[in-house]
Amino acid sequence: MTRLPDPTEPSSSGPRARGRGRRPIEEVRGDVLDATGRIVLGEGIAGLTFEKVARAAAVSKTTLYKLWPSPNALALDAYFHAVADTLAFETTDDVRRDLLAQLHNFAAVMRTPGGRALLELIGAAQTDPDLAVAYRTRYSAGRRALACERLTLAQEQGQIRGDVDVRVLVDQLWGAVYHRLLVPDEPVTDEFIEALVANLFTGVTPDGR
Amino acid sequence: MTRLPDPTEPSSSGPRARGRGRRPIEEVRGDVLDATGRIVLGEGIAGLTFEKVARAAAVSKTTLYKLWPSPNALALDAYFHAVADTLAFETTDDVRRDLLAQLHNFAAVMRTPGGRALLELIGAAQTDPDLAVAYRTRYSAGRRALACERLTLAQEQGQIRGDVDVRVLVDQLWGAVYHRLLVPDEPVTDEFIEALVANLFTGVTPDGR
Numbered sequence: 001m002t003r004l005p006d007p008t009e010p011s012s013s014g015p016r017a018r019g020r021g022r023r024p025i026e027e028v029r030g031d032v033l034d035a036t037g038r039i040v041l042g043e044g045i046a047g048l049t050f051e052k053v054a055r056a057a058a059v060s061k062t063t064l065y066k067l068w069p070s071p072n073a074l075a076l077d078a079y080f081h082a083v084a085d086t087l088a089f090e091t092t093d094d095v096r097r098d099l100l101a102q103l104h105n106f107a108a109v110m111r112t113p114g115g116r117a118l119l120e121l122i123g124a125a126q127t128d129p130d131l132a133v134a135y136r137t138r139y140s141a142g143r144r145a146l147a148c149e150r151l152t153l154a155q156e157q158g159q160i161r162g163d164v165d166v167r168v169l170v171d172q173l174w175g176a177v178y179h180r181l182l183v184p185d186e187p188v189t190d191e192f193i194e195a196l197v198a199n200l201f202t203g204v205t206p207d208g209r
Numbered sequence: 210m211t212r213l214p215d216p217t218e219p220s221s222s223g224p225r226a227r228g229r230g231r232r233p234i235e236e237v238r239g240d241v242l243d244a245t246g247r248i249v250l251g252e253g254i255a256g257l258t259f260e261k262v263a264r265a266a267a268v269s270k271t272t273l274y275k276l277w278p279s280p281n282a283l284a285l286d287a288y289f290h291a292v293a294d295t296l297a298f299e300t301t302d303d304v305r306r307d308l309l310a311q312l313h314n315f316a317a318v319m320r321t322p323g324g325r326a327l328l329e330l331i332g333a334a335q336t337d338p339d340l341a342v343a344y345r346t347r348y349s350a351g352r353r354a355l356a357c358e359r360l361t362l363a364q365e366q367g368q369i370r371g372d373v374d375v376r377v378l379v380d381q382l383w384g385a386v387y388h389r390l391l392v393p394d395e396p397v398t399d400e401f402i403e404a405l406v407a408n409l410f411t412g413v414t415p416d417g418r
Contacts, residue, residue, distance in 0.1 A: 119335050122332070122335070122392060123331070123333065123335030123336060125332070125392075126328050126332030126333075127329055135392065136393070136394055140394050141394050144394050144395075160414065164408065168408060169413065171388045171405075172381045175384060175385045175389070176377070176380035176384045176385060177380075178388050179380045179384030179385070179388055180380055182387070182391065183331060183334075183345065183349050184341075184345070185349050185350050186353075186376055192380075195373075195374050195377040196377060196381065199373065199377060199378065200408055200413050201414055202412055204370060204378065205368065205369065205410055205411075206370050
C-alpha cells in the first residue's frame with residue numbers, strides 16, 4: 001500500500017495552514033486525491049459524497065464540482081492514485097518473477113474495502129453508461145496500459161515472443177482474477193496466481209513441459 | 210441456439226389443450242423454462258415478471274412461486290436451459306479445435322439480449338448476496354463444471370498435462386472473455402478468442418514456439 005499520512009492527524013491542518021483558497025489547483029487536486037484515497041481504501045466507495053471529501057481535504061464543494069463530474073469519478077481517480085505504488089511493476093530481467101509479485105499485490109489490494117468497491121463499480125457500470133466510461137477512462141484503461149508496457153518490455157527483452165498480443169495476456173492474468181472476484185465460484189489463492197503465470201509461460205500441453 | 214417452438218404460435222395452445230392443472234410438475238417446469246428462455250434470449254431479463262411468464266407458459270403465478278424463489282432465479286434457470294445446446298462441447302480428439310468452436314459460440318451468445326442480461330445480473334450480484342448465490346448455483350457453477358469436464362477429458366487423452374489445474378483454464382478462457390465484456394477496454398474479436406487458446410496451448414515464451 002502507498003505510504004499515506006497518519007489518518008489520526010486532522011487532514012485539514014496541513015493544507016489549511018497555508019491559507020484557504022491560496023493553493024495552486026494542482027496542489028488542491030493532489031490533496032483531494034490523497035484525502036479521498038484514504039477514505040476509499042479504508043471504507044470503500046459507498047457513501048462517498050463531495051461533502052465528506054470537502055471536509056476531509058479542506059476544500060469547498062464548489063472546487064470539487066469544478067474538478068470532478070461526480071463522486072464516483074473522483075473515487076476512481078483517487079483509487080488509481082492510491083494504488084499506483086502498490087501496483088507498480090518491477091522491471092528486473094525476470095518477467096515471470098515481476099508479474100507474480102505484482103499479481104500477488106493486486107490480489108491483496110482487491111481484498112481491501114477499496115478493492116471491493118471497485119468490483120461494485122464494475123457491477124453498477126453494467127447498467128450505467130456514464131459510470132462505465134468513467135471506470136474505463138479513469139481507472140481500467142490506465143492500469144491496462146501499464147501492464148501492456150511491462151509485457152512489451154518483456155517482449156523487447158526476448159522473454160515473450162514478438163507475435164504474442166500482450167493485450168490478450170492482460171485478460172488472461174488480471175482479467176482471470178477479476179473473473180474469480182466477480183463470479184466467486186472459486187477462490188483467488190496464491191496457487192491460482194502462480195498457475196495463471198505458469199500456464200501462459202510454460203503452456204499446458206505435454207510437449208510444452 | 211436450441212430449436213425452439215415457433216414464437217408466432219400462441220404458447221398457451223399446446224400445454225393448455227391437455228387440460229389446465231393436469232400437467233405433471235416436471236412437464237410444467239419444462240414448459241415454463243422454454244417460455245422463459247424465449248423471453249430472456251429475445252428481450253433480456255429486465256422487466257421479466259412472474260406475471261409475464263405465467264401468461265406466456267399458461268401456468269398460474271402460484272405455480273411459479275412454488276417452483277422458483279424469484280423471477281431472477283427463474284431467468285437464470287431458463288437461460289442455462291436455453292443455451293445448453295449452443296454451448297455444448299464437442300469431444301473430438303482435437304481439444305483446441307473443440308474449445309475454439311465452443312468459445313466462438315459463447316462469444317456469439319453473449320452478444321444476444323440474453324447474454325447482455327447475464328452481464329447485468331453479474332453486475333447486480335456485486336451488491337445483492339442472494340442474487341450472487343442464485344447466479345452461481347443456477348448458472349455459473351454448472352457451466353464451469355461442464356467446461357472442466359471437457360478439459361479433464363483432454364487431460365485423459367494426453368492433450369493437456371496432468372499437473373495443470375483445469376479450473377484455472379476456465380478463468381483464462383471464458384473468464385478472460387467475461388473480463389472484456391464487463392470492462393470493455395478492448396473488444397471480443399475472433400482473433401482474441403484464437404489468441405486465448407493459442408497462448409495457453411503454445412505458451413508465450415520463445416522456446417515454447
